[in-house]
Amino acid sequence: MRPRLDLPAWLFGSIAVGALFGLPFVISKANRIVPGVPVGLVDALGPGSVLRWWVLAVIGVTAVLTQRRWLRLVATGLLCVWFALALGHAAQLLTPPGNAVVRIAPGAGFWCAMASVALLGVDAAARLQLRALARLALLGLVMLVLWAALASGYFDHVSVVREYAVNADRFAHEFSRHLSLALGSVLAAVAVGLPMGLACQGRPWLRQAVLSTLSLVQTIPSIALYGMLMAPLAALAVTVPTLAQWGIGGIGYAPAVVALFLYALLPVVANTVLGLASVDPAVVDAARGMGLTDGKILTRIRWPLALPTIVTGVRVVLVQNMGLAAIAALIGGGGLGTFIFQGIGQTAIDLVLLGALPTVALALAAGVVLDALVEWLDRRRPA
Amino acid sequence: MKASGVIRVGVWGLLIAFLLKPQVFAPAFAPLTQHDAPAIYDQGDLATLAWAHLGLVLTATSLSALLAIGLAILVSRGPGRAFLPMSRSLVGIGQTFPPVAVLAIAVPLVGFGIKPTLIALVAYGLLPIFENSLTGLSQVPASVLEAADGAGMSPIQRLWSVELPLARPLMIEGLRQTLVISVGTATLGSTVASQGLGEVIIAGLLSDNSAFVLQGGLITGLMAILLHDAVGLIAQRWQRPVQ
Numbered sequence: 001m002r003p004r005l006d007l008p009a010w011l012f013g014s015i016a017v018g019a020l021f022g023l024p025f026v027i028s029k030a031n032r033i034v035p036g037v038p039v040g041l042v043d044a045l046g047p048g049s050v051l052r053w054w055v056l057a058v059i060g061v062t063a064v065l066t067q068r069r070w071l072r073l074v075a076t077g078l079l080c081v082w083f084a085l086a087l088g089h090a091a092q093l094l095t096p097p098g099n100a101v102v103r104i105a106p107g108a109g110f111w112c113a114m115a116s117v118a119l120l121g122v123d124a125a126a127r128l129q130l131r132a133l134a135r136l137a138l139l140g141l142v143m144l145v146l147w148a149a150l151a152s153g154y155f156d157h158v159s160v161v162r163e164y165a166v167n168a169d170r171f172a173h174e175f176s177r178h179l180s181l182a183l184g185s186v187l188a189a190v191a192v193g194l195p196m197g198l199a200c201q202g203r204p205w206l207r208q209a210v211l212s213t214l215s216l217v218q219t220i221p222s223i224a225l226y227g228m229l230m231a232p233l234a235a236l237a238v239t240v241p242t243l244a245q246w247g248i249g250g251i252g253y254a255p256a257v258v259a260l261f262l263y264a265l266l267p268v269v270a271n272t273v274l275g276l277a278s279v280d281p282a283v284v285d286a287a288r289g290m291g292l293t294d295g296k297i298l299t300r301i302r303w304p305l306a307l308p309t310i311v312t313g314v315r316v317v318l319v320q321n322m323g324l325a326a327i328a329a330l331i332g333g334g335g336l337g338t339f340i341f342q343g344i345g346q347t348a349i350d351l352v353l354l355g356a357l358p359t360v361a362l363a364l365a366a367g368v369v370l371d372a373l374v375e376w377l378d379r380r381r382p383a
Numbered sequence: 384m385k386a387s388g389v390i391r392v393g394v395w396g397l398l399i400a401f402l403l404k405p406q407v408f409a410p411a412f413a414p415l416t417q418h419d420a421p422a423i424y425d426q427g428d429l430a431t432l433a434w435a436h437l438g439l440v441l442t443a444t445s446l447s448a449l450l451a452i453g454l455a456i457l458v459s460r461g462p463g464r465a466f467l468p469m470s471r472s473l474v475g476i477g478q479t480f481p482p483v484a485v486l487a488i489a490v491p492l493v494g495f496g497i498k499p500t501l502i503a504l505v506a507y508g509l510l511p512i513f514e515n516s517l518t519g520l521s522q523v524p525a526s527v528l529e530a531a532d533g534a535g536m537s538p539i540q541r542l543w544s545v546e547l548p549l550a551r552p553l554m555i556e557g558l559r560q561t562l563v564i565s566v567g568t569a570t571l572g573s574t575v576a577s578q579g580l581g582e583v584i585i586a587g588l589l590s591d592n593s594a595f596v597l598q599g600g601l602i603t604g605l606m607a608i609l610l611h612d613a614v615g616l617i618a619q620r621w622q623r624p625v626q
Contacts, residue, residue, distance in 0.1 A: 006465070007462060008465055008466050011466075108492075119469065122476065123472050126471075127468060216608070219567065219603075220567070220603070221567035221568075221570040221584070221599075221604070222570075222571075223571065223581065223584050224584045224599055224603060226588075227584055227587055227596030227599075228600055230593060319478075322481065323480075323482065323483060324481070324483075326483045326484070330588060331588060340483060340487045344487065344574060344575060349491040352488075352490065353487075353491075355487070356483070356484040356487040359481055359483070360479075360480060360481065363480065363484075364476070364479050366479075367475075367479040
């Protein structure tokens, strides 16, 4: 291959350099809600060895110039580590000793540089065409590095980590609540949606009715759907006290999980119908010719062939519900949205980020895991 | 008039009647209220809120469409092609990004009000249109492009009178998806003090008044369905002379 100018690498490389040196790297705030003072990268890092700039330059130049995709992936990963270390160092340097009120927040320069470099890395990873297992391993590595970084204490002075330290107990609770909202609703949707999709098979009138009803549900804004379920569930809890004992009622977990379930139903049913319908009739005929019963044809032929399409539907739904679960907080359903909406209410940006960053991370991770699963199923599918 | 036409006119009539004379419908919502709470939203005019909501959605969707179609054209030709694989990864990541998170992250950048909502709507609306435009533009058969070149068309002529018309049905499908998503997502804007129908729903949630929640949800739901339908109708009319 003739070496030539890699335009995206140059463009995003330049954006990263511009952001690092042209935009504030960190924002220093006197407390968690006042607007802060922007600090550039050079001032934020303070005096120190010139070696760190050389490290940055060498990795950066490698990332932009290299033709090898795996080398670019490694270089962009190292660049992200460099930015993170710089942020942690700046936070330590700018926080007066013993002061627990000052907040050092990542600034626009940090975010833009991180985003453009991460984009280059994701692009390199995508072009490497890693296999499902390798992508999962990469995700695991990223999570491990993140966990180790946060556990090391190096980042304790960064604003979001401070906010976490204040809310640590609640965070664990809301995080698991968020997961249970998103996963529980998707599992329920799969349990109900698969039989529904099967029932629609070969009955066009039923398919039409089910799919158009479910697409109507999709047009209702999420906060309204949550709200609309509050009244019937409250009534249900009053008439059947046993349900109330299980925590089912007008506010909280129940309406949230039912709303998420309703949103999840359409893609699951639609993809089940699509997957089953896309099985070649000739294959089914051949199986019937070989003397297989309808039940065996379903479990041995139709099902394995339709599975990747169905799991693609589950992927859409899981990613979507990881995000939508954040809105459950508005009706007292808990989840990471609690921090987002409290933060918006208090104009405490660090608190907003404490809710928003894990939400985004969960959605992205769910996407990577389910993508890998779809690919694995696709490869196992008999040709 | 066909049955679908009658239903369409009926639904439009119902929505407009509800917005202009909501009190007429009060008896239908009254059973949902408790302790003599008002059955119809009384902290603002529903028609004004719906109008603001519609304006926000249409502005955001137009901006998204301009940006997304422009970008799709750029990455599908010339030196822009180098960005094609990357723009596909970007679309993939973008679709995993939750709309609440976009809104939450926009607030620290631009403050409260209509601005963060507009940013979140534009950013989130880009994806369906961009993806569909890109698919539409790249599905134009090479033989058609060669024929256009052979006929002596300049690249701009070719884009304008061959590629864009052929990609149009898919682009419009993306536009419809964006409209439906935006009408729903715009209700979230009310949590950051932007004017719209979300106010009605949130007021209902805060005062435990299901009637408010239901009417806010119904108006936005109807608005989404009618916009989706209207764009499809306009596209059909527009498509006819070409065929």
